[in-house]
Amino acid sequence: MAGAVAVVFAALLLTRTVGNEYVFFAGYVVLQFVVLATAWNILGGYAGYVNFGSGAFFAAGAYTSVALIQAFEAPLLVQVLAAAAVAGAMGFLVGALTLRLRGIFFSIATVAIAVICETVVINWSFVGGARGIAIFQPEAPAAFVSYNRMLFVAMTCFAVLAVGLARFVESSWIGRGLRAIRDNEEAAESVGVPTLRLKLVAATLSGALMGVAGAPFPLYMSFIEPVSAFSLNYAVSALAMPLIGGTASWLGPVIGAVLLGTAQQVVTVTVSSELNVLVVGLVLVGFVVAAPQGILGLAQRLSGRGGASR
């Protein structure tokens, strides 16, 4: 709890002291990925169900915001709550349809949701459709130099919230049940673990947090259109970051998001953005093959502790 307050305070301090606007621009993206990766890990790392459609949940949050802004200029908090509700409902729906089946069908359903959502948005002119729509940032609150800095602090709060929720889930009976499901679902069911209910909880929570990550996106970019909102980069990054950091605990996605997010920003600015995407894919496959427990696992191995503790 104290750590959470300290992080938010540090973020606030940064907005007062640092002059370079780009720091907040890039920092927002990294924090956004912290939320996305943590959200993915709740279902993917803890329960073992792989979500390939993170972009859809992210964009669902973003477009909920857009719809609310277009309808009655809703404030940021309302946008975030609504985005969480919509994306969470989507997670619940996909889960209800497919979590009864084998994991791969859930994964394919997440690809389906991504395609279907993108099609719906492209055909919905109220939120801009295929052309996209420009969103005007309101005045920054008095304490901040620019609206982007306020968004930076907001995203810090969301990141802290997401990590807090992940820690709570991980150490509670929910997390224990999810770990049992990941290790051997049939055995878990036979001892009485309510597998479907736990999976649905994880899916809804995961979806909702992804929606929260996406909610401030239209304001941050001042413009939104379907191709970039539903970009495959979100799906791959949300998958790669926890796998790189380590899926077993809440710390893994944070490490992965900070490392990969920063690396992506550097590569995009210095080399090319297409090469950046290739690098993410290669790093993902490399880690999946060679370091299955991610960086956390490597650290554990190096420090001499056995891998048996989970």
Added chain:
Amino acid sequence: MPPELLIEAIIAGLLLGCFYAAMSIGLSVAFGLLDVPHIAHPAFLVLGAYGVYLLGQQGVDPLLAGALLMPVFFLVGLSLYRFYHAVFERRGSDAGLRGLAFFFGVAFIVEVALILAFGVDQRMVDAPYIGDSVRLADMRLPTRMLVAFAVALTLTVGLSLYLSRTFTGRAIKAVAQDQTALALMGADPIRVKQWAFGIAMGTCALAGALLIIVGPVEPGLGRLYIGRTFCVAVLAGLGSMPGTLAAGLILGVAESVVLTSFGASWAPAVAFGLLLLVLAVRPAGLFGR
């Protein structure tokens, strides 16, 4: 919808459906029989299409190019399965998640590599049978669809016969039923599975040729086909070759009718919708084990 339009949609759908069956037959083997979460299958279809495009630039007919690429893809399939088996199938509880992530990563790398090599522009091939159409009563059927239909039919029937009549084919079906029993019979299940995966990959070459014959390709096309191929593979009943043909036809007709009624933007959703419906109602598929 006026009946003539409906009939046209259905006939176009049958041609399209046979094409989808050809796209999915490799997946029916890899995922249906071998239980490999081969999400990268559509990416390799696109890779095959680009291979055919490259050979087409040298003047090679697309179908011939597809046939020529089949042994290459077969070998790639052998090695890919070998690798997948060594790294994932033998490890413990995390293996499902990681295997899936692995193939997703492979699909992603293939797509991005194609973008870097060819750019995002669409590529097409030329052949005497592309661009022509045939008259049937009041309808015009594009010749390239008829070609795709014929080749797809041959491929599906050929593979079906191979699996049921030849020794290796039956070994493949056996390893899908009970791997341990096959080992007890004296055959090495890993080598059989490797061979089968190679065949599945080989079909990607010919199917890729059909893909670029039927329409222009661009690197992101694979994602559209994830839904279609898995829908067909699951609707077929995992591992059934005749089922793949039937399922392909059903999907083709469904998509064609939706396309005619509601427009092209909803067509991709049909495959996924059908897949979810099948999984909800009859997960074993039409001809499932």
